[in-house]
Amino acid sequence: xxxxxxxISDNEQLLNSVIxxxxxxxxxxxxxxxxxxxxxxxxxxxxxxxxxxxRNAIQKLEFYGLLKSIPQSGTFIANVGAIAMNGIxxxxxxxxxxxxxxxxxxxxxxxxxxxxxxxxxxxxxDLKVMQNALDAYSKKVLNNEDAVQEDxxxxxxxxxxxxxxxxxxxxxxxxxxxxxxxxxxxxxxxDMALSGIKEHNxxxxxxxxxDQNAAKEKMKVHFKTLxxxxxxxx
Amino acid sequence: xxxxxxxISDNEQLLNSVIxxxxxxxxxxxxxxxxxxxxxxxxxxxxxxxxxxxRNAIQKLEFYGLLKSIPQSGTFIANVGAIAMNGIxxxxxxxxxxxxxxxxxxxxxxxxxxxxxxxxxxxxxDLKVMQNALDAYSKKVLNNEDAVQEDxxxxxxxxxxxxxxxxxxxxxxxxxxxxxxxxxxxxxxxDMALSGIKEHNxxxxxxxxxDQNAAKEKMKVHFKTLxxxxxxxx
DNA sequence: TGTCTTAAATTGGTTTACCACATTTATCTC
DNA sequence: GAGATAAATGTGGTAAACCAATTTAAGACA
Numbered sequence: 001x002x003x004x005x006x007x008i009s010d011n012e013q014l015l016n017s018v019i020x021x022x023x024x025x026x027x028x029x030x031x032x033x034x035x036x037x038x039x040x041x042x043x044x045x046x047x048x049x050x051x052x053x054x055r056n057a058i059q060k061l062e063f064y065g066l067l068k069s070i071p072q073s074g075t076f077i078a079n080v081g082a083i084a085m086n087g088i089x090x091x092x093x094x095x096x097x098x099x100x101x102x103x104x105x106x107x108x109x110x111x112x113x114x115x116x117x118x119x120x121x122x123x124x125x126d127l128k129v130m131q132n133a134l135d136a137y138s139k140k141v142l143n144n145e146d147a148v149q150e151d152x153x154x155x156x157x158x159x160x161x162x163x164x165x166x167x168x169x170x171x172x173x174x175x176x177x178x179x180x181x182x183x184x185x186x187x188x189x190x191d192m193a194l195s196g197i198k199e200h201n202x203x204x205x206x207x208x209x210x211d212q213n214a215a216k217e218k219m220k221v222h223f224k225t226l227x228x229x230x231x232x233x234x
Numbered sequence: 235x236x237x238x239x240x241x242i243s244d245n246e247q248l249l250n251s252v253i254x255x256x257x258x259x260x261x262x263x264x265x266x267x268x269x270x271x272x273x274x275x276x277x278x279x280x281x282x283x284x285x286x287x288x289r290n291a292i293q294k295l296e297f298y299g300l301l302k303s304i305p306q307s308g309t310f311i312a313n314v315g316a317i318a319m320n321g322i323x324x325x326x327x328x329x330x331x332x333x334x335x336x337x338x339x340x341x342x343x344x345x346x347x348x349x350x351x352x353x354x355x356x357x358x359x360d361l362k363v364m365q366n367a368l369d370a371y372s373k374k375v376l377n378n379e380d381a382v383q384e385d386x387x388x389x390x391x392x393x394x395x396x397x398x399x400x401x402x403x404x405x406x407x408x409x410x411x412x413x414x415x416x417x418x419x420x421x422x423x424x425d426m427a428l429s430g431i432k433e434h435n436x437x438x439x440x441x442x443x444x445d446q447n448a449a450k451e452k453m454k455v456h457f458k459t460l461x462x463x464x465x466x467x468x
Numbered sequence: 469t470g471t472c473t474t475a476a477a478t479t480g481g482t483t484t485a486c487c488a489c490a491t492t493t494a495t496c497t498c
Numbered sequence: 499g500a501g502a503t504a505a506a507t508g509t510g511g512t513a514a515a516c517c518a519a520t521t522t523a524a525g526a527c528a
């Protein structure tokens with residue numbers, strides 16, 4: 001069984017079209033935060049789709065914080081202005097193709113900040129978790145095994161130690177995409193992995209010593225190769 | 235009708251418990267990327283909940299990129315390692331309470347980068363959109379009206395001009411939360427709004443002139459008050 | 469024994485009818 | 499006419515039956 005995601009499926013296309021229609025409705029009626037959407041039954045009739053599809057669309061928009069369904073009452077516009085809402089929906093609809101370059105670019109800028117926060121705020125417990133991730137990484141690399149997962153686990157441990165829940169959430173959310181693309185493009189060569197062990201250790205020591213600037217610099221070194229890759233491909 | 239979100243509803247609690255059980259199952263069975271989850275019917279029987287609840291839980295995990303459902307085949311673990319998966323699920327379950335401090339902290343670091351990218355990559359079209367947002371903001375402020383939405387629209391225009399889709403998505407996703415908290419804590423006073431006009435103009439000019447460093451510095455000035463607020467409250 | 473065909477079982481997705489609660493409207497009492 | 503109460507309507511949520519595609523297993527035939 002393949003896990004291909006090359007073309008979005010029919011049901012996803014239907015879902016997106018309904019999301020688009022809901023957006024058009026909100027724009028047309030100039031609905032503002034707190035306003036009530038028509039009932040699911042009315043929407044399903046208006047859009048000529050089953051109520052289940054409407055429910056799925058609403059649920060997705062609810063995930064993104066744009067709508068709020070309240071049982072036995074209705075669905076309401078959340079505290080988001082019209083233009084921001086349109087931007088987010090645009091984003092939802094073109095989903096699935098965040099370019100790898102922007103992904104890496106964003107990861108790097110977040111890592112450089114989170115490593116500084118980690119150096120500032122890390123606890124002894126954080127250090128232990130990092131140490132474990134570091135050991136697991138080294139072990140895999142020295143056995144010539146693929147260590148992409150372990151590599152990222154070390155970085156996620158740093159993100160957690162940064163004590164910034166939002167930053168941590170974002171790092172977690174881009175991790176799967178990073179892994180997929182790394183595997184696809186074979187970003188990490190074997191020699192890269194070997195040098196990675198020392199680089200990881202340097203970062204770890206800087207965090208341990210609570211040296212923010214050193215931590216950032218060592219992280220920069222670690223991303224040097226990735227940086228070049230990121231800005232060379234188009 | 236109030237839009238209170240103080241306590242999560244019963245159905246949400248049930249949903250979270252099922253998500254937790256799915257996580258436990260994955261851990262217990264040591265399921266790896268590509269492995270197949272038991273069928274929805276088996277899960278609903280095992281967890282003693284209706285199949286619909288199981289479907290909702292799977293859908294939510296699919297939304298976060300952890301699972302992938304394929305019609306008439308089954309539900310599969312996406313390309314995410316066990317530990318990263320646990321981290322993300324932890325994150326999903328404690329949802330709804332990203333502290334304001336981390337939110338602001340993250341927003342600032344992303345803004346300081348996105349404004350540099352914008353200065354580097356902005357098109358003439360981008361400048362027009364920014365100019366419009368700027369005018370709308372000034373108009374509201376000079377009329378002594380609330381201008382939080384317009385303020386953020388200018389910043390979102392910058393994020394869009396940064397040509398980094400990932401960064402733009404993140405900025406969009408934290409925008410609703412920012413607006414809510416701004417309104418709740420009355421972060422923006424009237425005099426702050428007035429000085430904001432000039433600060434916005436300065437940022438705009440720097441982007442227009444493609445001066446990355448000036449853009450970042452002007453943005454820093456703009457966030458100075460917010461910075462202090464962010465680091466004073468606990 | 470091996471390969472192709474075919475039918476039965478399994479799967480996620482969809483539809484339908486029903487539910488409990490909230491809101492609105494109508495009715496009754498004073 | 500005002501307030502309280504009850505009936506009717508409308509709402510999102512839920513459970514069960516149904517669907518089409520897939521997978522699996524059995525069977526027929528060489």
